[in-house]
Amino acid sequence: MSLDRPLLRIGTRGSALALAQAEMVRALLMAAHPELASPDAIALTIIRTTGDTVTDRTLAAIGGKGLFTKEIEEALVDGRVDLAVHSMKDVATWLPDGLVIDCFLEREDPRDAFFSEKADGLMSLPPGAVVGTASLRRQAQILRARPDLAVVPFRGNIDTRLAKLAAGQVDATLLAIAGVKRLGLADRVTQILPPELMLPAVAQGAIGIERRAADARVAAYLAPLNHRPTATRVAAERALLASLDGSCKTPIAALAELDGDTLTLRSLIVRPDGTSAHADQRSGPATDAVALGRTAGETLRARAGAGFFDLPVPDTSAR
Numbered sequence: 001m002s003l004d005r006p007l008l009r010i011g012t013r014g015s016a017l018a019l020a021q022a023e024m025v026r027a028l029l030m031a032a033h034p035e036l037a038s039p040d041a042i043a044l045t046i047i048r049t050t051g052d053t054v055t056d057r058t059l060a061a062i063g064g065k066g067l068f069t070k071e072i073e074e075a076l077v078d079g080r081v082d083l084a085v086h087s088m089k090d091v092a093t094w095l096p097d098g099l100v101i102d103c104f105l106e107r108e109d110p111r112d113a114f115f116s117e118k119a120d121g122l123m124s125l126p127p128g129a130v131v132g133t134a135s136l137r138r139q140a141q142i143l144r145a146r147p148d149l150a151v152v153p154f155r156g157n158i159d160t161r162l163a164k165l166a167a168g169q170v171d172a173t174l175l176a177i178a179g180v181k182r183l184g185l186a187d188r189v190t191q192i193l194p195p196e197l198m199l200p201a202v203a204q205g206a207i208g209i210e211r212r213a214a215d216a217r218v219a220a221y222l223a224p225l226n227h228r229p230t231a232t233r234v235a236a237e238r239a240l241l242a243s244l245d246g247s248c249k250t251p252i253a254a255l256a257e258l259d260g261d262t263l264t265l266r267s268l269i270v271r272p273d274g275t276s277a278h279a280d281q282r283s284g285p286a287t288d289a290v291a292l293g294r295t296a297g298e299t300l301r302a303r304a305g306a307g308f309f310d311l312p313v314p315d316t317s318a319r
C-alpha cells in the first residue's frame with residue numbers, strides 16, 4: 001500500500017550525524033507502530049540551519065544559542081514538520097512557546113574523545129602542541145590540565161574535523177564520542193577522556209525529539225520511545241544550565257549519572273583560559289532531578305561570586 005502523504009514528517013539538519021540520528025528515530029517509530037512500518041509513512045525533511053550555513057566565523061559572532069535548531073523549530077511551529085530530532089547538547093536552554101521535548105532516546109556514552117597521531121593521550125602531548133576546538137568548554141578544561149598547550153579555533157562537521165587533523169592542521173582535537181560512534185568512526189579514537197579530566201557538555205550524547213506541545217497524535221507516537229533514565233539525567237543537567245544561563249557566559253560542564261534511584265550530578269564552571277574553576281558534586285533521589293540541577297547551579301554561582309561572571313567571553317555556543 002502506498003500513502004498519499006506521510007503520516008509523520010521529521011525535520012532534521014543535513015549533516016551525516018543529524019541524518020543518522022533521524023534515521024534511528026524513524027527505525028524506532030516503524031518498529032513501535034505497525035501503521036508507520038511502510039517505507040513512505042515517515043518522511044525526512046532536511047532543513048538548513050544558520051549553524052550549517054556559516055562556517056567561517058565563530059558561533060558567537062553569528063549570534064548565540066540555538067543556531068543548529070532555530071530554523072527546524074520554525075518549521076515545527078509552522079506545521080511543515082511534525083517532529084524534530086536534536087542532539088540535546090545543541091538545544092537552547094529555553095524552547096520556543098508551544099514546543100516541548102519529552103522524548104529521549106537511550107543516551108550514548110557522554111564522554112569526549114581525544115584524537116591525535118602525535119600522542120596516545122591529552123596528558124602525553126608534547127609541550128606547546130596545538131589542539132583544535134571551537135568549544136570553550138573543551139578549551140578551558142584542556143588549558144586547566146595543560147596550560148602549555150595552544151588551543152586554536154576548529155570548526156566543521158565531525159568528518160571535516162577528522163580530515164583536517166589527518167592533514168596536519170592541528171596536533172590533536174576533541175570530539176564527543178557519541179557522534180563519532182553513530183558515524184561508525186569509533187576506531188579512530190585515540191583516548192576516551194575521563195570526566196575527571198574533561199567533564200562533558202550538558203546533555204552530551206543524548207538525542208531528544210521535539211514536537212508541538214498541543215499535538216496529541218505525535219505525542220502518542222513518541223511515548224513508547226522515551227528512555228526514562230536518560231530523561232532524568234538530561235532534566236538534572238538542563239536544570240543546572242537554566243539556573244546558570246543568563247548570568248553565566250563562562251563554559252559550563254555537567255554530568256548526571258544514575259545508580260538505581262540515586263542521581264549524582266557533577267558540574268563545573270571554568271574560565272575560558274583555564275585559570276580558575278568551580279566544581280560541585282551532589283546526589284539525591286532521581287525524582288528530584290530538576291531541584292538537584294537548580295541547587296547545583298545556585299551553589300556554583302554563589303561559590304564563583306559576581307566577578308567570575310562579569311568577564312567578557314568570546315564564544316559559548318559550541319558546547
Ligand SMILES: NCc1[nH]cc(CCC(=O)O)c1CC(=O)O
Pocket residue numbers: 087088089090158174175176177178179180203204205206207318319
Ligand atoms: N556541537 C556539535 C555536536 N552536537 C552534538 C555532537 C555530538 C553528539 C552528541 O553529543 O550527542 C556534536 C559534535 C561534537 O561535539 O563532537
